[in-house]
Amino acid sequence: MKNRYMTPLGWYWFLQRPAFRAFMAREATSVAVAGYLVFVLILLNAIGDGPVAYDRVVVNLKQPLAVFGHVLVFGAALYHSITWFNLTPKAMPIYIGEDRVADFWAAILMGYLPWLVVSAVVLWAVTR
C-alpha cells in the first residue's frame, strides 16, 4: 500500500498545545537540577582541597552572576518539584478501603509534607 497522508509530528510539536509546553518545561527544568548537582560536586571537591580553595568558591558565590544563577536554578527546581508532586497521586493513588483519597491530599501526603519535613531538618542542621 502506498504511503498515505498522516499529520506530521514536526520538531515544533511541543509548541502546539499548552499541555505540551508545560510538559517540555517540566522536562527542561530537570537539566537545571542535574546541572546544579555538578555544581555541588565542584563545591565538595573544593572542600576537599582545603579552606583556601573553599573560601575562594564562597567568594565567587557572592558574585551577582552566581546569585542570579542560583535564583534561576531555584525557580526551575521549584517548578520541577511542584509539577511532579502534583502528578504523583496519578501514578500512585492512595486508597482508604475502596475510596480513593483526593489527589490534592495525596499530593500533600506524598510530596509537600515530606518536603517540608526534610527542609525543616536541613534548616535546623545548618542553623543550629
Next chain:
Amino acid sequence: MARGATIKLDVFRCRPEDERGTFRSYDVPYREHWVVLDALNWIKDYMDGTLSYRWSCRMGVCGSCGMMINGQPALSCAVFLKSYYPNSIRVEPLSYFPVDRDLMIDLEGFLAKLKSIKPWIIHEDEKPLEAGEYLQTPGELAAFKQYSMCINCMLCYAACPVVGAEEDFLGPAVIALAQRYNLDSRDQGAEERSVAIDADEGIWGCTFVGECTEVCPKQVDPAGAIQRAKVASAKNWYSKLLPWGER
C-alpha cells in the same frame, strides 16, 4: 442569532491517491442545538456527497466519530457549534493516524496493537459451566471498572506526541485496556500481557505528557493507568532482586 445565520466549516479533504490534503470551506446553517457531526451530515446531504467520515451512535457511545476540531481531539457528536459561533471551525482527521479518506483514519494499526495485549479474560483453570459464574465483589469490580469504560475512540492517540513519534508505541488506550484485564480478579493473564506491556513500545515509551487523560471523553485516565503499570512493574523488578523474592 440572526435568522438564516451560517457558520463556516473548514474541512480537511484527502483522497487515497493524494500526497497531502486540502481544506474546503462550507457555509452551513447555524443551529444552536447542532453538534459538529450534524453540520457534517448537512454538508453530506445538501452540499457535497463525497465527504467521508465515520459516525454511528450520535451519543458518545460508539467511539467512531473522533476528529480534530480546531486542533483538539474530540467526538464530533459531542461538540456544539455554539461553542465556536460566530468563528469558523476547522475539522481534520485524528492526528498521527494514516488517513484513508477525508476524515476517516486507518484503524488497522490500532486494532493490531489492541489484539497484541489479549484484551479478554484469561483463566488459569477454566471452570466447567456447571460450576457457575466467576463471582466478584463490588470492590474487585471497582479496581478496573474505570478502564472498562473505554470506547476505543482513539482521541487519546491523537493527543499523544509519543504516538506521533513512535509508530510502534502501543499507546494510551491499549495500555489502559491491558490494565483493565490485569486488575480484574477473574483474570490471570498479566504475565502473558507483560511481554507487550512491559516493553519500550509499551509502558516505558510513555513520557507522561498526560494529555491523553485530558481529552478522554470517558474519564478512563489512560495516563494514570500507564504510570500505575510502571510502578507495579518497577516494584516487581525490585522484589525479584531480594533474596526471598520470586524469580
